Every structure is written in structure tokens, then in C-alpha cells.
Amino acid sequence: MPQSPDNIPLASDTKLVKDYLDRAALPPAMSGADKAELEQKIKALMLEKNAKLVAHYYTDGDLQELADKTGGFVGDSLEMARFGKECDADILIVAGVRFMGESAKILSPDKTVLMPTLEATCSLDIACPIDKFSAFCDANPDRTVVVYANTSAAVKARSDWVVTSSIALDVVEHLMEQGEKILWAPDRHLGHYIKKTTGADMLLWDAACIVHEEFKARGLQDMRQMYPDAAILAHPESPDAVLNIADVIGSTTQIINAARDLPQMDIIVATDQGIFHKLQKVAPDKRFIIAPTAGNDATCRSCAHCPWMAMNSLQNLYDSLSHESDEILVDADLAEQAMIPLRRMLYFAATHQLKVRGKA
Ligand code: 13P
Numbered sequence: 001m002p003q004s005p006d007n008i009p010l011a012s013d014t015k016l017v018k019d020y021l022d023r024a025a026l027p028p029a030m031s032g033a034d035k036a037e038l039e040q041k042i043k044a045l046m047l048e049k050n051a052k053l054v055a056h057y058y059t060d061g062d063l064q065e066l067a068d069k070t071g072g073f074v075g076d077s078l079e080m081a082r083f084g085k086e087c088d089a090d091i092l093i094v095a096g097v098r099f100m101g102e103s104a105k106i107l108s109p110d111k112t113v114l115m116p117t118l119e120a121t122c123s124l125d126i127a128c129p130i131d132k133f134s135a136f137c138d139a140n141p142d143r144t145v146v147v148y149a150n151t152s153a154a155v156k157a158r159s160d161w162v163v164t165s166s167i168a169l170d171v172v173e174h175l176m177e178q179g180e181k182i183l184w185a186p187d188r189h190l191g192h193y194i195k196k197t198t199g200a201d202m203l204l205w206d207a208a209c210i211v212h213e214e215f216k217a218r219g220l221q222d223m224r225q226m227y228p229d230a231a232i233l234a235h236p237e238s239p240d241a242v243l244n245i246a247d248v249i250g251s252t253t254q255i256i257n258a259a260r261d262l263p264q265m266d267i268i269v270a271t272d273q274g275i276f277h278k279l280q281k282v283a284p285d286k287r288f289i290i291a292p293t294a295g296n297d298a299t300c301r302s303c304a305h306c307p308w309m310a311m312n313s314l315q316n317l318y319d320s321l322s323h324e325s326d327e328i329l330v331d332a333d334l335a336e337q338a339m340i341p342l343r344r345m346l347y348f349a350a351t352h353q354l355k356v357r358g359k360a
């Protein structure tokens with residue numbers, strides 16, 4: 001008889017993720033009329049308070065539309081950080097997950113940074129606590145510390161470089177050319193992919209994204225038989241066996257651009273299904289198909305959809321903006337330290353042409 005997930009001993013980080021999810025509330029559904037009224041109230045408040053909305057592609061389509069219509073921004077985590085730093089709003093509302101809000105605050109200490117809910121976090125951030133991470137760095141002092149943006153402000157402050165998925169390969173390639181050995185954290189799949197692609201000497205932390213880890217190569221091979229002309233696009237947080245089959249590997253923005261530009265009319269997508277909102281907009285005539293997941297993991301509450309991204313809604317955005325609650329605050333000394341590797345990433349992005357990888 002199969003064991004129920006509750007009977008299976010959980011690794012400590014998986015248990016932590018499960019605890020977060022158990023207390024997380026998902027937004028209730030809304031009627032069209034209520035939604036339109038709420039949107040008007042949010043728009044009025046945004047004007048009154050000189051606030052701008054920055055949303056990630058995995059958040060609800062209503063939030064993405066609102067950001068687009070109000071002079072805000074929808075993008076991948078690198079672009080969100082860049083926009084937040086450059087825009088002249090007094091208040092930034094970051095719809096996404098906590099590390100995105102923290103990056104915005106670190107880069108714009110004088111702005112008020114709000115989130116629809118501070119409960120929205122990320123399995124990679126949870127699985128990389130600063131005390132253990134610091135000990136890992138101390139034990140490997142000869143290595144340049146490169147961390148994924150999906151980490152806490154404290155972990156960023158301990159790093160030499162912060163990178164996002166759109167820039168990670170280029171930065172590691174650059175460091176390798178300088179003869180540097182790398183300590184990488186926290187995503188093991190992205191780390192493995194970079195190590196394999198660049199040949200860099202990398203020591204990897206062992207954590208994963210609970211959403212991308214669920215994509216399965218075997219199911220994807222079967223799907224390819226069903227859609228032989230389809231292109232497969234994958235986010236590099238996916239497992240190695242999935243990336244091996246992909247035609248394009250890239251950040252959310254890089255996936256959207258590839259879907260728009262490739263000649264294929266059928267596109268299989270191995271990333272969070274929130275991205276479909278933008279995909280349908282940029283290529284309305286194409287057919288988008290979500291890559292198969294196992295769907296029975298102990299932590300992934302809804303397949304191919306990040307449970308924390310799903311916590312962002314029009315209602316909690318309104319509540320946060322009207323009361324200026326759910327504010328991101330980062331200790332000033334920590335922020336000063338974390339700003340150095342974050343700025344290093346933005347400078348690198350501004351001065352290098354980033355490459356998109358894959359067979360297509
Ligand atoms: P991007 O930087 O590609 O938007 O990815 C962020 C993320 O959390 C993916 O799971």
C-alpha cells in the first residue's frame with residue numbers, strides 16, 4: 001500500500017516549506033463587478049500616493065494587467081529589480097515573492113516598498129538560512145560566492161555576486177575567465193546546469209524550487225510524441241533531464257521572447273503556469289501546453305503553480321496600499337552590504353549582451 005505523504009519522513013527544509021504552506025491563505029475568487037470596482041479604488045489610491053506596481057509573470061493575470069495599465073511593470077526578477085530602482089514612485093508595490101520585495105528595498109532604500117502579502121516566500125529562500133550558509137562560506141574561503149536572487153537579504157549580504165536566471169550563466173562564465181572558483185547557492189538544478197554548461201569549478205548548495213522540480217523528463221518525452229512539431233521551453237530551475245530535452249532554456253522573459261520569435265505554433269512550457277497570461281498576449285495564435293509534472297509531491301500544493309506567487313491578489317494589494325501594511329523593511333547595515341552584489345549584477349547586465357541558451 002502506498003504511504004501517505006504525512007508518514008514519509010521529511011527533510012528539514014521540506015518540512016519547513018510544508019509548515020509555511022499549511023498556514024498560507026489563498027485569495028478567494030471575485031465576481032467581475034467587484035473586481036472592476038476594486039481596480040478603480042486601487043488606481044485612485046496609486047495616483048494619490050504616487051505608487052507603482054511591479055509584478056512578476058507568475059502572479060495572477062489581473063495584477064499583471066493592472067501593472068501594465070498604470071505605468072508599472074511586469075517582468076522577470078532581474079527586470080523587476082531594475083525597474084524598481086529606476087522608477088520615480090514614492091511607493092513601490094511588489095507583487096511576487098519576498099526576495100523580490102527585499103531586492104527592491106535594498107536598491108531603493110528611500111522608497112516605501114509594500115507587498116500584497118509578506119507571507120509570499122520561496123522554497124529556495126527558506127532552504128538557505130543565513131547561519132548554515134555563512135558556515136558553508138567560511139569553510140570555503142577560496143571561492144567567490146555567487147547567490148541566486150531567490151535568497152534573503154542576509155544571504156545576499158554575505159555574497160560577492162547576486163544573479164538571476166537571465167544572467168547567471170554569463171556572470172559565472174565571466175568569473176571563470178578570471179580564474180575564479182565558485183561557491184553557488186541555493187538552487188542545485190540551476191547550479192548544476194551552469195556548472196555543466198560553463199565547465200566552471202562550482203561547489204553547490206543543495207536546495208530546489210518546489211514548482212520546477214516537479215517537471216518530469218519521461219512525461220515530457222511522451223508529450224513530444226503527441227506534439228512532434230512543438231518547441232520545448234524550460235526554466236533552468238528544472239531538473240537536468242528536463243533541460244536536456246529543452247530547445248530553449250531561460251528566464252521567464254527569455255521564455256516569453258522565444259515563444260514569440262520561434263516559428264513553431266505549438267509550444268510546451270516547463271515553468272509556472274502564471275506565465276501563460278503573457279504568452280497568450282505576445283503570441284495569441286500559438287498553442288501553449290504546460291509540461292507534465294508528477295503532481296504528487298508533499299509540498300507542491302498546485303501543480304506547476306507557485307503557491308506563494310498565488311497568494312498575491314487585488315484584494316490584499318488594496319489592503320496593503322490603503323493601510324501601508326505589509327511593508328518590506330531591511331536592516332540598514334545589511335541593506336548596505338547586500339546592495340554591493342546587487343548593484344554589481346545590474347552593472348554587469350547594463351554592460352554585457354546576455355545570451356539565451358538552447359538548441360533552437
Ligand atoms: P525569473 O528571474 O526567470 O523571473 O525567475 C524567478 C523565479 O522565481 C522562477 O521560479
Ligand code: SF4
Binds near residue numbers: 121122211306309
Ligand atoms: Fe521560488 Fe519556485 Fe516559487 Fe520561483 S516558482 S518563487 S523559485 S518557489
